[in-house]
Amino acid sequence: MADSITGIDTTTSGQRSMSETDLETLRRLLLGPEYQSLLAKAEILDDPALLGQVITPAIQESLKLSGPTHNLQKVLSPTVVGALMDSVSNDPKPIADALYPVMGPAIRKSINTTMAQMTSNFNELLERSVSPNAWRWRFDAWRTGRSYSEVVLIKNLVFQVEQVFLIHRDTGLLLQHVLADTAISKDPDMVSGMLTAIQDFTSDSFSVEQNSGLNSLKLGDLTVLIENGPQAVLAAVIRGVVPTDLQEILSETIEEVHLQDHKKLINYDGNPDRFNHLQPLLSACLRTQLISKEDHKDKQNSTKEKKQSSGLLKYGIYSLLLLMVAGYIYQQYQSNLAEDDWNKAQQIFGSESGLIVTNASKKDGKYFISGLADPLAKKPSLLINHGTLNNIELVLSFKPYLSLEPDIVLKRIGEKYNIPDSVKLSLKDGVLSLNGRSTQSWLNKFESDASSINGVNSLDISKIEVVR
Numbered sequence: 359m360a361d362s363i364t365g366i367d368t369t370t371s372g373q374r375s376m377s378e379t380d381l382e383t384l385r386r387l388l389l390g391p392e393y394q395s396l397l398a399k400a401e402i403l404d405d406p407a408l409l410g411q412v413i414t415p416a417i418q419e420s421l422k423l424s425g426p427t428h429n430l431q432k433v434l435s436p437t438v439v440g441a442l443m444d445s446v447s448n449d450p451k452p453i454a455d456a457l458y459p460v461m462g463p464a465i466r467k468s469i470n471t472t473m474a475q476m477t478s479n480f481n482e483l484l485e486r487s488v489s490p491n492a493w494r495w496r497f498d499a500w501r502t503g504r505s506y507s508e509v510v511l512i513k514n515l516v517f518q519v520e521q522v523f524l525i526h527r528d529t530g531l532l533l534q535h536v537l538a539d540t541a542i543s544k545d546p547d548m549v550s551g552m553l554t555a556i557q558d559f560t561s562d563s564f565s566v567e568q569n570s571g572l573n574s575l576k577l578g579d580l581t582v583l584i585e586n587g588p589q590a591v592l593a594a595v596i597r598g599v600v601p602t603d604l605q606e607i608l609s610e611t612i613e614e615v616h617l618q619d620h621k622k623l624i625n626y627d628g629n630p631d632r633f634n635h636l637q638p639l640l641s642a643c644l645r646t647q648l649i650s651k652e653d654h655k656d657k658q659n660s661t662k663e664k665k666q667s668s669g670l671l672k673y674g675i676y677s678l679l680l681l682m683v684a685g686y687i688y689q690q691y692q693s694n695l696a697e698d699d700w701n702k703a704q705q706i707f708g709s710e711s712g713l714i715v716t717n718a719s720k721k722d723g724k725y726f727i728s729g730l731a732d733p734l735a736k737k738p739s740l741l742i743n744h745g746t747l748n749n750i751e752l753v754l755s756f757k758p759y760l761s762l763e764p765d766i767v768l769k770r771i772g773e774k775y776n777i778p779d780s781v782k783l784s785l786k787d788g789v790l791s792l793n794g795r796s797t798q799s800w801l802n803k804f805e806s807d808a809s810s811i812n813g814v815n816s817l818d819i820s821k822i823e824v825v826r
Contacts, residue, residue, distance in 0.1 A: 450559075472520070535550075601647075611642070731758060767811070767813035793822065
């Protein structure tokens with residue numbers, strides 16, 4: 359019975375397996391190639407690598423398409439913008455580094471173009487001027503190397519608001535742009551984009567409050583004041599000295615813009631024509647102030663007073679410097695004289711017979727010389743009374759000793775012994791030589807005493823002539 363049951367189970371299992379094989383075969387027979395295609399597509403969907411190989415060519419072809427009916431860009435735009443925002447939030451430096459080479463040159467090029475066109479207009483208007491100021495300005499232009507119009511502008515202009523930009527804060531697009539009559543602007547959309555890029559760069563690169571933004575830019579004598587609003591940004595380009603109340607004027611203007619068109623700014627659709635009615639409001643910010651005649655007179659008087667005061671100040675400074683230089687030169691002169699006297703003193707005391715210098719030093723402006731002096735040598739104090747050592751304070755300290763120098767030994771012999779005038783003495787290498795005439799008695803006595811003379815080793819009387 360057990361064997362039978364087991365046999366039945368085995369047979370049933372074999373039949374089930376055969377039934378699945380038959381079912382697969384039946385599927386292939388009924389569905390044919392379509393079934394194989396479905397299996398291949400299912401394999402592609404299950405394998406990301408194969409799926410990427412299939413989708414990539416399709417995306418490339420889709421990006422090549424253009425036309426109003428193409429919606430791929432609209433679909434990808436939120437994803438790309440979100441990825442860019444995430445990248446900037448995580449690490450803004452790569453984006454900032456990529457934009458850096460573009461921002462600076464573009465802004466400088468636009469401003470330089472504006473300045474060049476403006477100076478050209480000034481040249482056309484002022485070339486015919488022959489007033490004394492014009493000749494003086496021409497001379498200043500030649501002296502400084504600037505153009506004539508730049509000098510005139512510097513001399514007459516206090517400040518001028520040349521351009522005003524109204525920029526949508528979220529998109530960075532230019533809403534409106536107004537320009538002064540004497541100013542020239544090229545491509546204000548590019549300037550607007552660069553200002554927005556600079557704003558984003560500074561806010562991403564530095565730790566500032568969320569609603570904070572860049573307030574001003576300085577480029578030479580041009581200043582860009584920026585007033586930030588919730589939905590729009592107002593930027594004004596000013597040449598010259600920026601007035602203190604201009605920032606408040608810009609603040610009131612941007613507030614009025616938001617008051618009039620708050621909903622339009624929030625729902626901005628990219629059409630700047632909807633804000634054309636703001637032109638008069640923005641044009642009110644274009645202000646110019648020139649130096650008046652009274653200002654010229656006040657400036658000239660002030661300049662004259664400043665010149666006088668500065669002249670006195672300069673005279674005082676120059677006098678002080680001259681005194682300092684004279685004092686320094688006199689000090690150096692005295693120092694050189696003292697140094698020369700010190701060298702002379704050492705030379706005098708070192709070369710004097712009967713004197714031995716054992717120490718020569720200087721301390722606290724005083725000079726010290728000490729050593730040994732023979733009683734028959736010249737007194738050290740007499741050596742400094744010749745008027746050649748008056749520039750130093752010399753302190754002398756000499757102790758007595760017996761000198762064996764030939765001059766001192768001969769002087770000592772002349773004082774101790776009665777040497778006749780007819781006898782001449784000389785000493786060399788310890789040999790005392792007598793030359794001349796003398797009596798025999800004096801010669802005998804001197805020979806007996808010569809052995810006791812310090813510094814004399816022997817006596818030479820070969821040249822003496824004995825007389826009666």
